[in-house]
Amino acid sequence: xTTAVRNRLVSGAAALGMTAVALLLPVDPAHRAAASYALVxxxxxxHLLGSLQPRQRLARWTPAGVSQRLFGCFLxxxxxxxxxxxxxxxxxxxxxxxPLLVVAVWHSVExxxxxxxxxxxxxxxxxxxxxxxxxxxxxxxxxxxAAWLGGAGGGGSQGLATxxxxxxxxxxxxxxILFSRDRQRWLLRAGEIERAxxxxxxxxxxxxxxxxxxxxxxxxxxxxxxxxRQAFFSPPLYLFWSSLHVLDTALARRARVQRxxxxxxxxxxxx
Numbered sequence: 223x224t225t226a227v228r229n230r231l232v233s234g235a236a237a238l239g240m241t242a243v244a245l246l247l248p249v250d251p252a253h254r255a256a257a258s259y260a261l262v263x264x265x266x267x268x269h270l271l272g273s274l275q276p277r278q279r280l281a282r283w284t285p286a287g288v289s290q291r292l293f294g295c296f297l298x299x300x301x302x303x304x305x306x307x308x309x310x311x312x313x314x315x316x317x318x319x320x321p322l323l324v325v326a327v328w329h330s331v332e333x334x335x336x337x338x339x340x341x342x343x344x345x346x347x348x349x350x351x352x353x354x355x356x357x358x359x360x361x362x363x364x365x366x367x368a369a370w371l372g373g374a375g376g377g378g379s380q381g382l383a384t385x386x387x388x389x390x391x392x393x394x395x396x397x398x399i400l401f402s403r404d405r406q407r408w409l410l411r412a413g414e415i416e417r418a419x420x421x422x423x424x425x426x427x428x429x430x431x432x433x434x435x436x437x438x439x440x441x442x443x444x445x446x447x448x449x450x451r452q453a454f455f456s457p458p459l460y461l462f463w464s465s466l467h468v469l470d471t472a473l474a475r476r477a478r479v480q481r482x483x484x485x486x487x488x489x490x491x492x493x
Contacts, residue, residue, distance in 0.1 A: 230397070233397040236396040237392040244388045259384070267432035269467075271432065309459065312459075337397060402425050
């Protein structure tokens with residue numbers, strides 16, 4: 223079995239397991255949804271943080287003659303304004319999260335195809351491909367979004383809405399955690415020990431930070447933390463950040479020069 227196939231099988235099993243918990247755990251549906259969202263969203267924020275490379279992005283995107291610091295402030299202010307508008311609109315239009323779920327599902331499907339090629343090259347995923355992954359993403363995303371929109375009815379429909387978020391998100395997160403571990407192994411076999419250590423540190427630090435924040439918010443009893451806890455674990459708000467992540471990675475992959483993450487001649491041919 224190749225590492226690419228193993229990644230798909232393990233990621234699929236993890237996603238199905240989390241989805242089964244979201245649907246079948248013998249507790250109140252609201253508590254079941256809250257627990258599922260807390261787990262997946264917390265891991266998701268670790269994934270989003272791990273992909274950030276602000277210095278490299280600003281160096282590439284800042285227009286000529288403009289200070290990188292000034293352009294960074296402009297981007298931060300723009301994102302904060304969009305988040306405020308989106309969050310205020312969600313209170314009146316809960317379905318606004320559905321289009322962002324479509325983006326997340328498409329990203330998961332496209333990324334799955336890109337990872338198979340990345341395993342073959344032992345490199346990071348290349349530029350986006352919009353052909354077959356887009357059609358498959360829409361085919362998979364349509365029933366998931368329908369389930370998401372049906373979640374307002376509560377009961378069983380609430381479980382389906384939870385599963386519609388948990389299934390594609392957890393698959394994507396699991397596949398990237400496994401891919402990152404495999405990259406560490408490739409780098410170690412190639413003798414690039416420091417790069418492997420940096421990758422491992424990023425994986426632990428950026429996943430550990432939201433885990434710590436989430437644990438604190440879950441344990442905090444003061445009323446002042448209730449709103450922040452609800453916002454942190456909110457799937458629609460997470461999907462806002464996830465959509466920005468999709469845009470960021472799309473631009474980064476478009477500009478990426480394709481080269482192996484390490485010298486393939488120094489690596490074994492079998493995973």
